[in-house]
Structures are given as structure tokens and as C-alpha cells.
Amino acid sequence: MAHGKPVVGFIGLGIMGQPMARNLLKAGFGLVVYTRTRRKANGLLAEGALWADCPAAVARQAPMVITMVPDSPDVEQVVLGPQGIIEGVRPGGVVIDMSTVSPRVERAIAQQLATRGVAYMDAPVSGGSWGAIQGTLAIMVGGEEDAFRRVLPIFEVMGKSITYMGPSGAGQVTKLVNQVLVAVTLSGVAEALVFGAKAGADLLKTIEAVKGGAAGSWQLANLGPRIVKGDFAPGFMITLQLKDLRLILEMAEELALSLPLTALVAQLYRAAVVDGKGECGTQAVVTVLERLAGVEARQGSA
Amino acid sequence: MAHGKPVVGFIGLGIMGQPMARNLLKAGFGLVVYTRTRRKANGLLAEGALWADCPAAVARQAPMVITMVPDSPDVEQVVLGPQGIIEGVRPGGVVIDMSTVSPRVERAIAQQLATRGVAYMDAPVSGGSWGAIQGTLAIMVGGEEDAFRRVLPIFEVMGKSITYMGPSGAGQVTKLVNQVLVAVTLSGVAEALVFGAKAGADLLKTIEAVKGGAAGSWQLANLGPRIVKGDFAPGFMITLQLKDLRLILEMAEELALSLPLTALVAQLYRAAVVDGKGECGTQAVVTVLERLAGVEARQGSA
Numbered sequence: 052m053a054h055g056k057p058v059v060g061f062i063g064l065g066i067m068g069q070p071m072a073r074n075l076l077k078a079g080f081g082l083v084v085y086t087r088t089r090r091k092a093n094g095l096l097a098e099g100a101l102w103a104d105c106p107a108a109v110a111r112q113a114p115m116v117i118t119m120v121p122d123s124p125d126v127e128q129v130v131l132g133p134q135g136i137i138e139g140v141r142p143g144g145v146v147i148d149m150s151t152v153s154p155r156v157e158r159a160i161a162q163q164l165a166t167r168g169v170a171y172m173d174a175p176v177s178g179g180s181w182g183a184i185q186g187t188l189a190i191m192v193g194g195e196e197d198a199f200r201r202v203l204p205i206f207e208v209m210g211k212s213i214t215y216m217g218p219s220g221a222g223q224v225t226k227l228v229n230q231v232l233v234a235v236t237l238s239g240v241a242e243a244l245v246f247g248a249k250a251g252a253d254l255l256k257t258i259e260a261v262k263g264g265a266a267g268s269w270q271l272a273n274l275g276p277r278i279v280k281g282d283f284a285p286g287f288m289i290t291l292q293l294k295d296l297r298l299i300l301e302m303a304e305e306l307a308l309s310l311p312l313t314a315l316v317a318q319l320y321r322a323a324v325v326d327g328k329g330e331c332g333t334q335a336v337v338t339v340l341e342r343l344a345g346v347e348a349r350q351g352s353a
Numbered sequence: 354m355a356h357g358k359p360v361v362g363f364i365g366l367g368i369m370g371q372p373m374a375r376n377l378l379k380a381g382f383g384l385v386v387y388t389r390t391r392r393k394a395n396g397l398l399a400e401g402a403l404w405a406d407c408p409a410a411v412a413r414q415a416p417m418v419i420t421m422v423p424d425s426p427d428v429e430q431v432v433l434g435p436q437g438i439i440e441g442v443r444p445g446g447v448v449i450d451m452s453t454v455s456p457r458v459e460r461a462i463a464q465q466l467a468t469r470g471v472a473y474m475d476a477p478v479s480g481g482s483w484g485a486i487q488g489t490l491a492i493m494v495g496g497e498e499d500a501f502r503r504v505l506p507i508f509e510v511m512g513k514s515i516t517y518m519g520p521s522g523a524g525q526v527t528k529l530v531n532q533v534l535v536a537v538t539l540s541g542v543a544e545a546l547v548f549g550a551k552a553g554a555d556l557l558k559t560i561e562a563v564k565g566g567a568a569g570s571w572q573l574a575n576l577g578p579r580i581v582k583g584d585f586a587p588g589f590m591i592t593l594q595l596k597d598l599r600l601i602l603e604m605a606e607e608l609a610l611s612l613p614l615t616a617l618v619a620q621l622y623r624a625a626v627v628d629g630k631g632e633c634g635t636q637a638v639v640t641v642l643e644r645l646a647g648v649e650a651r652q653g654s655a
């Protein structure tokens with residue numbers, strides 16, 4: 052289409068998929084989209100994207116199809132289910148799943164598609180909706196290396212740090228390691244701030260004093276001040292973090308592996324969901340720790 | 354003395370105190386030292402420091418005295434005990450405790466010294482022995498603000514990021530918040546790497562792929578690769594980290610505060626000490642998680 056760039060199919064236009072697809076359109080790729088709730092596509096359709104009535108129809112019109120859906124059963128349904136991608140895709144096509152799902156499920160899908168001569172890549176992302184909008188996502192890719200090279204120009208439109216990690220599933224494993232780090236670090240930040248609040252510290256001053264040293268982290272620098280201001284707007288939602296923690300703990304179960312910190316942190320996120328904070332940003336996990344402490348970490352005027 | 358700079362007393366010449374005192378000497382301050390094990394002073398005495406036979410004798414010769422000792426009872430002993438600083442210090446003097454100890458103990462000592470017209474500051478540091486040697490410590494200071502201004506030139510020789518946090522005890526509170534962050538973040542890094550190892554990831558590649566994003570931390574960037582290489586040389590020792598965690602949990606007890614992550618992390622460090630890893634660097638906490646997983650995070654040639 053425009054500038055001779057190929058047509059890309061995009062399935063799943065949620066909080067992440069929508070801005071990622073928009074960046075492809077802006078970069079001059081042709082775009083064919085499908086999503087469960089059609090009105091979520093309205094903006095993109097007005098901007099030049101084409102609608103397809105099912106995943107199979109997307110795959111018939113686009114040699115490369117991206118999926119960005121919530122969970123493992125969703126990607127199985129969209130790729131292998133009735134009217135799924137597998138019914139429309141042609142040999143030589145590439146399917147790229149950018150969702151965060153089980154590495155085991157990705158390997159199984161990759162095997163099924165390989166029998167049809169179709170490459171399948173797992174390419175989950177990190178960076179939240181902010182990164183999706185700005186096209187600065189980190190993308191961790193598993194699958195065949197020659198397919199990776201073919202689709203690299205697409206990744207470069209959506210992300211900043213793009214790493215080929217190894218065979219099928221390796222992207223998801225990297226993402227799950229990333230999520231252990233993100234969830235444990237943020238919970239530690241929240242617990243440290245609650246402790247500081249109860250001990251009488253000026254929390255913003257404390258963050259400034261320690262963030263440049265051994266205590267420093269992306270979570271402390273970026274979400275610490277939001278916690279102190281009581282700003283729980285989502286960069287990444289509690290419910291999605293909890294889903295990722297479940298994937299990690301399921302995989303730990305399969306691998307017969309004990310993950311004590313991740314298990315505890317999952318309970319904190321679970322408690323936040325029970326308390327109605329599921330749609331809040333992950334930093335709202337602080338509210339669970341605040342109740343355990345009988346003190347608020349919110350200080351001063353927001 | 355040299356360059357007309359004042360004489361500074363320094364008590365406690367361990368792995369941190371020795372390089373900190375040396376930086377004062379190099380910067381042209383006169384230096385009078387005392388430490389429990391006299392041979393630890395030999396190097397500094399050869400470089401021009403003077404020896405005093407007890408803390409009181411140090412205080413008689415130096416209007417400013419720094420203490421750098423392991424724990425709360427040690428600083429109480431050195432300042433208020435027999436032949437302690439309090440027996441030699443004159444009105445107008447300043448005592449600066451740079452140890453990491455209980456905020457409550459610091460406030461009590463400050464009150465006692467105040468009755469003698471002596472200022473007392475709590476000024477714990479972060480940055481480990483590497484930071485002590487390079488003079489790049491973070492220093493978090495509690496006490497009277499005018500005393501802080503008087504001793505700032507001394508801090509500037511030992512540290513890079515120097516923050517006045519508030520009244521007596523505020524420096525220690527900041528340090529303990531710092532230690533919650535450091536210990537939880539590092540334990541999360543260790544658990545994430547053990548998970549990745551068991552899931553078949555290339556760990557150094559994984560660290561590179563994720564460290565620039567939301568999963569990033571000082572601990573991951575600096576100690577992650579050491580874990581993968583099996584390098585447990587101490588920047589900061591397990592036993593000292595466990596002592597700090599005990600201080601935090603004692604303070605949480607006083608404040609009637611639940612700290613679930615810190616409590617779990619303290620158990621992991623305790624298990625490392627039980628296993629004979631007390632003198633190793635904090636990154637050796639990974640060995641505890643490795644046993645829970647039945648896999649080593651060490652990969653490739655060191």
C-alpha cells in the first residue's frame with residue numbers, strides 16, 4: 052500500500068493493541084484489523100485501516116498478522132479456533148503474538164502453524180500503554196531467527212529495544228522474568244514507602260535521597276512519586292499484572308519450582324483486586340500494604 | 354593541621370570506616386583514630402593519622418568525631434559508655450554517627466549529648482565498600498540543621514549525594530527505607546534469575562533485554578551479572594544486610610506495622626547465614642532460592 056510497505060493484520064485493539072496498530076498505520080503500513088468489540092476499531096478505521104470480519108479474513112488479506120489479546124486461551128482461540136488465523140493464512144505467512152501468555156502454549160501453536168509452512172513468533176512487550184503510544188516498547192522475541200529478520204521493520208515501528216531471545220517460547224520466558232522483576236520491585240517500593248510513612252519520613256525527599264543509589268529502580272523513580280501523590284492512574288493495570296503472576300506461578304508449578312516472593316506478591320495483587328482496585332495502575336498495590344500498616348503513604352497535596 | 358583544616362576524630366575502622374577515614378586524611382584533615390582492634394589502624398597511622406587509646410581520648414583531641422560501628426549497642430557503648438566520647442567531648446563539639454543503627458537509639462543519644470551542649474547527627478551511608486573507597490557514598494543526615502551545615506565539608510569528602518533529611522533519627526529512617534528497597538529488589542532479582550534459569554533462558558541476554566525498562570534497577574544491572582557468573586565477593590555483606598533487616602523489623606514491631614515482604618526477605622538472608630554465606634556479598638542470597646528451585650543461576654564461564 053502506501054510507500055509500497057506490506058499489509059499488516061492486527062487482531063486485538065485494547066489499551067495496548069490500539070496505539071501499536073496506530074503506529075503501524077502512521078508509518079505507512081497497510082492495516083487490516085479485527086477485534087471482538089468492533090467499536091474499538093472505529094478510530095483506526097477513520098484513519099485508513101480496513102475491517103475484516105474474523106481472524107481468518109484478516110489472515111487472507113495480510114501476509115503478516117499480529118495478535119495482541121489478554122490471555123493464553125484468547126490467543127489459542129484467535130489463531131487455532133473456528134474462523135481463526137489458521138483458516139486464512141497461506142504458507143510463507145508470519146503470525147506474531149505480542150500478548151503475554153504461557154510459553155508452553157506459544158510452543159504448541161508454533162508447532163501447529165509450522166505444519167502449514169507458517170512461521171509463528173512470540174514477541175511480548177514491556178513498557179505499558181505509555182510505551183505503546185510513544186512507540187518505545189521493549190520487545191522480546193522468540194521463534195525462528197530468519198522470520199525475526201523479516202518482521203524486524205514492523206517491530207521497529209512499535210518498539211525501541213528489540214531483542215531476539217531464541218527459539219519459540221523464549222520471548223515469553225523473558226517477559227515472565229521481566230514481570231517477576233517488575234512486580235517484586237514495585238511491591239518492595241510500596242512496602243518501603245509505607246514503612247517510611249509510619250516512621251515519619253518525608254517520602255518525596257526520601258525517594259530523591261535514595262533513588263540514585265543501590266536502592267534505585269525504574270519502579271521507584273517512576274511510580275514512587277505517584278504512590279506518594281495517591282495517583283493510581285494505570286500505566287499497567289493490577290488485573291493484568293495478576294494475570295502475569297498467575298502465568299509465572301503456573302509455569303513454576305510445571306517446572307516444580309518454588310518462588311516464595313512471587314507467590315507472596317501475587318497474594319498482595321489478589322487482595323487489591325478483591326478490594327476493587329483491579330482497574331487501577333499496579334502502584335495501587337500500596338493500598339493493601341497501607342491496610343496492613345494502618346497508615347497512608349499519600350503525603351502533601353497531589 | 355594541613356591546609357588549616359580541622360582535626361577529625363574517627364572511631365571504627367572496619368571495611369567501611371577505614372576507607373572513609375583515609376579519604377579525610379587525603380583531603381588534608383588532621384585525623385585521630387581509635388578502633389577496637391588496633392592493628393586495623395596500622396595503615397592509617399603509617400599515612401599520618403594519630404592514635405588515641407579510647408573514644409574519650411579521641412574526643413579530647415578533635416572537635417568533630419565520627420563513629421562507624423556495626424550496631425546500636427556499639428554506638429551506645431562508644432558514645433555513652435565508660436571512656437566513651439561523652440567523657441572527652443567539649444561543649445560546642447559535634448559527634449556524627451555514620452553507622453546504620455536504630456533511629457530510637459540515635460534520638461536517645463542526641464538528647465543525652467544535647468544536655469552537654471554537644472550536637473549529635475545520625476548520618477548513615479549507602480554505597481558499600483566500593484562507594485567508601487571512591488568517596489561516592491550517599492549520606493542521609495538527621496539532626497540539627499546548623500550542625501549539618503558545619504560538618505558538610507567533611508561529608509563532601511566521603512560522599513557524592515548528601516541529603517539533610519530532618520531532625521535526629523531522620524537519617525536512620527531514610528537508611529532503613531533504603532534497605533527495604535535494596536533487600537527486596539535484590540531478592541526479586543535473584544528469584545527472577547532462578548526462575549529464568551529453570552525455564553531455560555540465557556540469563557545475561559535476559560538481563561540486557563530487560564534492564565533498561567520497567568524491570569530495571571541498580572541491583573539488576575550491578576549484581577545480576579555477578580549472580581550469573583557466581584561471583585559472590587562482598588560489596589555489602591549478607592550478615593550486615595541481615596542486621597539492617599532486623600533493625601527494620603524491630604522498628605516495625607515498635608510501630609505496630611506489618612511488613613510481609615521484608616519479613617520474608619529477612620528469612621532468606623537468615624537461611625544464607627545458616628548455610629555459611631554470611632561473609633559473602635548480598636547477591637549470595639540467590640543460593641537460598643537456588644535450593645528451593647533445584648537449579649543454579651550460574652551460567653557460562655565466569
